[in-house]
Amino acid sequence: MKRNATAVWNGDVKTGTGKISTQSTTLNNVQYSFKTRFEDGVGTNPEELVAAAHAGCFSMQLSAFLGEEGCKIESIQTKCEINLVEGSIIGSHLTVEAKIEGISDDKFQELVAKAEKNCPISKLLDTAITSTATLI
Template sequence: MKRKATAIWKGSLKEGGGTLTTQSKVLNATQYSFHSRFEEGIGTNPEELIAAAHSGCFTMQLSAYVTEAGFEIESIETQAVINLVEGTIIGSHLTVKATIKGISDRVFQELVTKAEKNCPVSKVLNADITSVASLE
């Protein structure tokens, strides 16, 4: 399986801008710029997209492990915060809230750690990946 996205940029770094389009067209000529990345401009940015990818991938991986362990998932919500320092992504912090029938906190934490290490996006990030998870 291969997935693709296309970025088009016009102009200088600070005054220019671009668009991002994904294969699925969920993003279709979506605006991004220096201002949307480093300030509060309109549009998306690469770090936001990495956060979306990491939270989505991790949540799917965790759901697979929870299901394999025989538990019923009511909901899993994951927020990813990407930390960009001096031009380098140095980490991704996951905050997980889940409602899962019959699971103990010990088993849940073990599955969270396993998903944190094994989701494909975690594997591709060359960064410190941490998480905080709670059952509701």
């Protein structure tokens, strides 16, 4: 499987603007700029897109591991916070809330840690990855 996205940038870094589109067209000419990245503005930014990818990938990986254990999954909600400092992503923190039947908290925490290390986006990121997980 291969997927792609395209970014087009016009102008200098501070006053220029860009548009991002994905192969699926879920994102279609979505605006991004210096303001949407470092200030307030309407549009997206690369770190927000990485956060969305990490949260989605992690949730799917956790569901796979839970399924292997025979658990009934009602919901998994994952928020990802990407930390950009001085031009480098220095961390990705996952906050997880899950409604799962048939699992102890200890086993749940074990599977969260396993998913944290094994989802494809986690493997891609060269940064510290942490998580806080709550079984509800």
